[in-house]
Amino acid sequence: MKLGRLNHIGVVTPSIPDSIDHWRDVMGATSICEPFDLPAQGVKVCFVDTPADGPTNGTQIELIEPLGEDSPIHGFLAKNPLGGQHHICFEVPDIHSAKSEFEAMGKRVLGEPRIGAHGTLIFFVHPKDMGGMLTEIMETPKDH
Ligand SMILES: CC[C@@H](C(=O)O)C(=O)SCCNC(=O)CCNC(=O)[C@H](O)C(C)(C)COP(=O)(O)OP(=O)(O)OC[C@H]1O[C@@H](n2cnc3c(N)ncnc32)[C@H](O)[C@@H]1OP(=O)(O)O
Numbered sequence: 227m228k229l230g231r232l233n234h235i236g237v238v239t240p241s242i243p244d245s246i247d248h249w250r251d252v253m254g255a256t257s258i259c260e261p262f263d264l265p266a267q268g269v270k271v272c273f274v275d276t277p278a279d280g281p282t283n284g285t286q287i288e289l290i291e292p293l294g295e296d297s298p299i300h301g302f303l304a305k306n307p308l309g310g311q312h313h314i315c316f317e318v319p320d321i322h323s324a325k326s327e328f329e330a331m332g333k334r335v336l337g338e339p340r341i342g343a344h345g346t347l348i349f350f351v352h353p354k355d356m357g358g359m360l361t362e363i364m365e366t367p368k369d370h
């Protein structure tokens with residue numbers, strides 16, 4: 227595996243509107259998108275963009291709130307009622323090669339690649355195989 231660009235940090239929240247207030251008023255975020263639903267992933271999403279000329283070079287905070295009974299983040303929120311840092315996401319040039327590489331290293335890939343919030347294929351690797359961090363792998367969007 228060749229480490230690619232850090233695309234986003236996933237942050238679980240019990241309330242996207244409350245989190246938007248926090249990121250705008252406390253952290254001074256000026257680029258906050260309109261929240262949208264991703265029923266296939268069981269989450270409501272809102273992107274907070276960090277400045278492209280800042281220390282994180284345009285990395286994104288991805289606010290996620292549970293959507294529906296089967297949301298994969300209900301368990302996390304039950305254990306962490308305030309929400310918190312949930313996953314990190316790195317880009318790769320080819321999602322299927324990346325999946326094969328993780329599997330060859332004995333890492334548990336959670337399900338098949340599917341379309342994520344940025345419109346490209348993603349998969350997750352189990353946190354217990356990744357030093358305690360739930361890791362999302364995402365195919366680089368064509369415009370990057
Ligand atoms: C917005 C769309 C998309 C994008 O395009 O960016 C997304 O990011 S969607 C994000 C939400 N989707 C997912 O998280 C899908 C993948 N996740 C899962 O399949 C599950 O959440 C999980 C990782 C398998 C955990 O399942 P869960 O039922 O919540 O918990 P368990 O009790 O089975 O957990 C086992 C073990 O792992 C620890 N854990 C759970 N979540 C995390 C985490 N986020 N970071 C670190 N560790 C985590 C959990 O505490 C358990 O440990 P022990 O207590 O020691 O057993």
Ligand SMILES: [Co+2]
Binds near residue numbers: 234236288313315362
């Ligand atoms: Co994500």
